Amino acid sequence: MVESKHKWKAWLYLAPAIILLIVFTVWPIINTVRMAFLEGYNQTAVVGGATYSFGIGNFTKVLEYKGFLTCLGNTMLLCVLTVPLSTILALLIAVCLNAIKPLQRLLQTIFFLPYVTNSIAIGMVFAAMFNMVGTAFGGENELIITSGIINNIIEFFGGVPINWINSGSSYAANMVVMVVYIVWNALPFKILILLGGLQSINKQYYDAAKVDGTPGWRVFSRITVPLLSPMLAYVVITGFIGGFKEYSSIVGIFGEDMGPAGEPGKLNTMVGFIYDSLVTQQGRASAAALILFGIIFVVTMLNMYVSKKKTHY
Amino acid sequence: MKVELQNLTKIFPSRNKKSGEEVIAVNNFTFTIPDGKLIGLLGPSGCGKSTTLYMISGLQKPSGGKIFFGDDDVTELAAENRGVGLVFQNYALYPHMTVKQNILFPLQNLKGADKLSKDEMLDRAYNAAKLVQIDELMDRKPSELSGGQQQRVAIARALVKMPKVLLLDEPLSNLDARLRLQTREEIRRIQKETGITTIFVTHDQEEAMSISDMIVVMKLGVVQQIGKPQEVYDDPTNLFVAKFLGTPPINVFEGEVKGEKLYIGDAAVLDVAGVDDQPVTVGIRPEGFVLDPDGPLTCNLNSVEVMGRDVSVVSTHAASVNPTVRSIIDADNQVATGATVRYSLKPHKVFLFSKADESRIYFGVKSDG
Numbered sequence: 138m139v140e141s142k143h144k145w146k147a148w149l150y151l152a153p154a155i156i157l158l159i160v161f162t163v164w165p166i167i168n169t170v171r172m173a174f175l176e177g178y179n180q181t182a183v184v185g186g187a188t189y190s191f192g193i194g195n196f197t198k199v200l201e202y203k204g205f206l207t208c209l210g211n212t213m214l215l216c217v218l219t220v221p222l223s224t225i226l227a228l229l230i231a232v233c234l235n236a237i238k239p240l241q242r243l244l245q246t247i248f249f250l251p252y253v254t255n256s257i258a259i260g261m262v263f264a265a266m267f268n269m270v271g272t273a274f275g276g277e278n279e280l281i282i283t284s285g286i287i288n289n290i291i292e293f294f295g296g297v298p299i300n301w302i303n304s305g306s307s308y309a310a311n312m313v314v315m316v317v318y319i320v321w322n323a324l325p326f327k328i329l330i331l332l333g334g335l336q337s338i339n340k341q342y343y344d345a346a347k348v349d350g351t352p353g354w355r356v357f358s359r360i361t362v363p364l365l366s367p368m369l370a371y372v373v374i375t376g377f378i379g380g381f382k383e384y385s386s387i388v389g390i391f392g393e394d395m396g397p398a399g400e401p402g403k404l405n406t407m408v409g410f411i412y413d414s415l416v417t418q419q420g421r422a423s424a425a426a427l428i429l430f431g432i433i434f435v436v437t438m439l440n441m442y443v444s445k446k447k448t449h450y
Numbered sequence: 451m452k453v454e455l456q457n458l459t460k461i462f463p464s465r466n467k468k469s470g471e472e473v474i475a476v477n478n479f480t481f482t483i484p485d486g487k488l489i490g491l492l493g494p495s496g497c498g499k500s501t502t503l504y505m506i507s508g509l510q511k512p513s514g515g516k517i518f519f520g521d522d523d524v525t526e527l528a529a530e531n532r533g534v535g536l537v538f539q540n541y542a543l544y545p546h547m548t549v550k551q552n553i554l555f556p557l558q559n560l561k562g563a564d565k566l567s568k569d570e571m572l573d574r575a576y577n578a579a580k581l582v583q584i585d586e587l588m589d590r591k592p593s594e595l596s597g598g599q600q601q602r603v604a605i606a607r608a609l610v611k612m613p614k615v616l617l618l619d620e621p622l623s624n625l626d627a628r629l630r631l632q633t634r635e636e637i638r639r640i641q642k643e644t645g646i647t648t649i650f651v652t653h654d655q656e657e658a659m660s661i662s663d664m665i666v667v668m669k670l671g672v673v674q675q676i677g678k679p680q681e682v683y684d685d686p687t688n689l690f691v692a693k694f695l696g697t698p699p700i701n702v703f704e705g706e707v708k709g710e711k712l713y714i715g716d717a718a719v720l721d722v723a724g725v726d727d728q729p730v731t732v733g734i735r736p737e738g739f740v741l742d743p744d745g746p747l748t749c750n751l752n753s754v755e756v757m758g759r760d761v762s763v764v765s766t767h768a769a770s771v772n773p774t775v776r777s778i779i780d781a782d783n784q785v786a787t788g789a790t791v792r793y794s795l796k797p798h799k800v801f802l803f804s805k806a807d808e809s810r811i812y813f814g815v816k817s818d819g
Contacts, residue, residue: 341542344509349556349611350530359555363546 169423178420195424204402205425208410215315215406216380223320224372227327232361234328235335245332252325260389263318267301267390302390304398311397311404319386323379327372334368335361370444374437381433384408407432451520451614451647453483453506458515460501460671475501477671479515483649483664488641490658490679491651493668494694499651502668503617506649508532519614532615535608535646539620541600543592549603550588553578556611578610581640598629605637609644616641618650622657634661655695659683667691684798689808692733692801698762698778702771705732705802712802712813715769719746720795722802723814730811731771731803736762738799739777745794749775756781765791 172178173196175189199205230248234241251259268285288298300306301314342364346356362369383406387395396403405413407429414422458479464471476498483489491499504510506517508529516525524532543552553575557566566574579585582602592600601621608616621637622630638661641648652658658665659679667674667682667690675687686692692700703714707725711718714732739747749765752774756762763777777793802811 339542341538341540342544344529345536345538345542345544345607346555347509347529348507348532348534348536349607350559351555352559355559359547360544363544366546 169426171423172419173423173427175420177418178423179417180419181417189420195420196428199421199424199428202421204405205410207402208405208407211404212381212383212406214312215319215383216377218312218316219319219323220373220376220380222316223323223327224369224376226320227324227331227372228362228365228369230324231328231331231335232357234332245328248328249325251322252329256322256385257389259322260318260386263314264302264390267314268303302397304400306397308403311391314390315387315404318390319380319383322386323376327376330368330372331365334365338364366444366448370440370448374440374444377436377440378433381429381436382408384412452485452518453615453647453649454516454518455479455481455483455502455506456516456518458502458505458517459513460498460505460510461513474671476505476512479673481666481673481676483647486645486647487663488638488648488661489650490662490665491649491668492653492655492658492665492694493674494653496670497668498671499653499666499668500619501671503619503649503651506615507534507536507617509536533611533613535611535613535616537601537604537608537616537618537621540624541592541604543600543603543607545592548589548591549579549584549595550575552592552603553588553606553610556607560611574610575606578606581609581643582606582636597625598633601625601633602636605640609640609646613646616644616646616648618648620651620653622652622654630657637661656697659695667694669694686733686801687810689731689733689803692803696735698736698776699772700733700735700801701775701777703732703734703767703769704771705730705769707802712800714747715767717746717748720797720800721815725802725811725813729805731805731808733801733803734795735799736776736778738796739763739779739793740796741779741783742792742794745792747793747795748790749793751789751791763791 174191174193176192176194178189178195179187234244234248237244266286268288284292284298285301287301291298299310301310338361342360343356346360351359387404387406387409391397391404394401395405395409402409407425411422411425411429414425458476459474460476462473462475464473479498479502491502493499501510505512508524508527508531512525516523518524519532544555547555554571557571557574560566576585576588579588582605584599584602584606587595587599587603592603595603601624605618605621618637622633625633634657637648637650650658650662662679664677665679665682666676669690675682675691677685682691683695686695689702693702705712705714705719706727706729707713707722708727710721710723710725712720712722712725712730712732747767749767752764752766754761754763758781760778760781761783763779765775765777766773767775797815802813803809804811
């Protein structure tokens with residue numbers, strides 16, 4: 138073989154990537170593990186000469202911390218709500234898109250737009266849409282009351298405006314907004330993958346089904362979904378991984394307080410918790426990051442196990 | 451079930467809108483397929499044979515003409531309501547289902563009065579599987595089967611709902627040579643056992659000739675000839691049909707008729723009664739040559755290929771359209787190994803075609819012994 142002769146050349150070509158990976162990925166991971174197991178580790182104190190003993194105190198502290206359980210609960214709930222919902226919606230949209238000939242390209246582009254738009258910007262638009270009352274605007278005495286478009290629509294149909302995200306809003310209302318936003322944001326990628334999958338299914342299966350007089354729903358459930366199952370599995374697995382890392386969407390709507398005015402942290406997530414701890418409590422942040430990693434790992438394994446049984450490759 | 455095609459036409463609109471040229475895939479096809487027969491649609495690729503098949507299946511809508519199953523006009527009927535069984539070229543077996551599930555699938559679609567109980571479905575699936583001899587593979591996935599086995603599953607799936615008409619699109623093209631031979635006999639056997647009117651499409655003339663009750667030869671959407679395989683072979687209506695049927699292919703010469711004699715080059719090779727003087731294209735079947743030291747047709751000998759049962763003599767002739775002239779003669783004959791070989795011709799293996807439109811020119815054979 139040629140490779141044995143010029144092994145050093147191969148390493149040379151790989152070197153830039155390997156060096157960057159070591160510096161920015163491998164070492165930080167190792168360092169995270171190290172910091173997680175140093176009791177009450179604090180970076181600034183290290184500079185001052187502090188030393189830390191080895192132990193699992195960071196983990197127990199994280200688990201005992203009440204805010205952490207809120208974050209974990211919020212994250213789990215968002216995952217469980219958004220992943221199935223966005224997957225089913227994406228599947229329906231992809232199937233519909235695949236079924237039409239005219240405007241397919243245009244609609245495909247429109248559905249893909251959220252993917253290339255900044256999620257913070259989208260979050261701010263959503264925040265405006267779900268607004269309850271306006272803000273003080275302009276000069277001292279000028280108070281312009283604006284209702285968000287969603288409440289305008291509700292009022293138009295004779296409903297009572299709902300306090301979605303403002304001060305005093307309910308947890309359920311907050312969650313509805315988050316789920317709508319995250320699902321909408323997650324759709325384009327999923328539609329893209331599923332549409333690609335649909336277009337690669339051999340048309341003859343559908344011809345064969347047609348000749349055999351198969352009703353539409355049966356074609357969908359017995360042919361389309363099974364043949365699309367590898368893509369569905371991929372979309373669900375990456376959806377859960379993304380869902381557990383949910384953070385910027387909440388910042389986009391509620392700001393860095395991670396909750397409606399007056400209730401900071403109400404909608405905080407795992408990643409949010411890690412961020413908050415990062416400034417003064419790197420040990421705790423590292424421990425939380427490892428816990429998050431563990432959860433994602435287990436859930437992904439579970440997903441893979443289920444999909445292996447249900448997926449036809 | 452008798453299948454009747456009346457002026458069946460399929461026109462595909464042009465892809466290039468500016469030129470506006472339409473493609474006539476099938477042009478005015480009229481033919482009645484008798485009940486319980488095996489029909490081969492034969493032609494080179496692009497001749498419209500598959501389009502015809504798909505129009506009969508209902509997957510494609512004809513641009514004109516009518517299709518009857520028995521006395522029922524099914525032209526406007528959707529594929530699912532026609533009751534046809536269709537076997538696709540690459541079988542289109544559902545890859546995620548086992549053989550059993552694949553065969554059961556059409557039965558599970560039956561509605562209303564036709565609805566079957568689970569046991570009845572299994573019964574019929576196993577009967578269909580037995581017919582094509584795959585009843586031992588019922589729990590395998592298609593990917594675990596050989597090409598020939600997949601083919602059988604596809605046929606079983608098409609047969610299980612007891613179709614009025616069975617359609618096969620290039621059923622043998624994905625099989626290797628040996629399997630092809632075996633499978634075509636198998637298709638013949640299954641068709642005979644079930645008595646279902648069967649139409650299959652092929653570009654392989656040998657395949658079509660060997661198992662069909664009747665063959666339809668098509669070219670560029672136009673039917674050239676319909677008939678029993680042997681009749682079409684022995685009596686082609688035009689040069690295309692003559693060239694398309696037969697292996698090795700027919701030998702084609704430039705010739706001329708003068709005074710009711712056929713000349714190839716300078717030699718008068720055959721008496722052709724009743725033909726006006728004109729230049730003609732001459733087709734001579736390989737088996738139409740007889741070795742004859744005094745024969746009128748002299749060719750330059752290239753090589754002699756011994757094939758056991760018979761001998762193939764490869765030679766050249768200045769007037770031949772093909773690069774070589776290939777004749778097949780009985781192995782008992784000794785082929786002289788000289789520079790030339792001389793033949794006389796069997797008149798019924800010689801066909802004359804008009805130079806103008808390649809149509810057949812019939813001639814009378816003198817019956818002088």
